[in-house]
Amino acid sequence: MTALGEELLATLAMRRTAENYAFAVDQVDGERFAAQFIEDGVLVAPLGNIVGRKALSEVPRRVAERYARTWHAVFNLVPVIKGDTARAETYGIARHFMRDSSGRPLCYEMTIRYADQFVRTDGGWLLAERKLQLDATHTFSVESRHLAPREDKADE
Template sequence: MTRHTEITPTEAADRLAIRELVEAYAYCADRRDAAGQMALFTADTHFVVFMDAKDPTPSQELHSRAALAPVFDALNQYDATMHFVGQSTITALSADRAEGVAYTLAHHLTVKDGQRKLMIATLRYGDSFAKTDGAWLFSERKLYVDWIEERTL
């Protein structure tokens, strides 16, 4: 962890903007705003999913903002979701690039024949960010699923 005795207003603004970007991703997911969620990524983004965080081989790998549409559209299979963003740490920051890690508890509710089921995924994201035209965007997002819990409610 970096020790900050003093940071510039620009660095503070960048750190806040990146945190808001991470939170906007969850907000858009829960509102099924796929277009808004896709807009948080660079056009040439790299999105990688590891359904088993211990397996170094990705389950899915996408190479553009446009390729994200079916991933975000898949959330429509749930009656409701709630993505709770826990800690979000910026591990490196320059004027136009940054790296970070974010932790999320993703709650997915389904209701079928009056039966409610909840799937909770514990997620970690390894993020790379790029500042483009003054706005921070995801340039790479690696999603690691640490474990999944399923419950009948």
């Protein structure tokens, strides 16, 4: 395989890790979330510095306790690969649905970037460290008949 082909496959694998991370939050799937990190991986976020898969597996539940639902999208992921490590900047939008004190449905939207450190493992490219960088927020009214917490799980 060419060097470009290897770089493209590695980039795709890292993007898949970022997508699984986002999907796991939205599905409140702690096991899937933690599996995107190496065993002693670190997440630096508003919830604090969270270290290790056991602690990381609690993140989706903690987010779900604050919001009725979430919706995350992954956009750019541009890595710089050096052997079995890579750093990347990953862009995204995170939407957090809730109701205000009068019951009106709202969306708290975050425009975010992650400073990611990846490591190639036998299981693929996993996060060693992910630092959330908040670029902007916006809260707005939404029309939603489906603001109840998610009960269904996507087929795996």
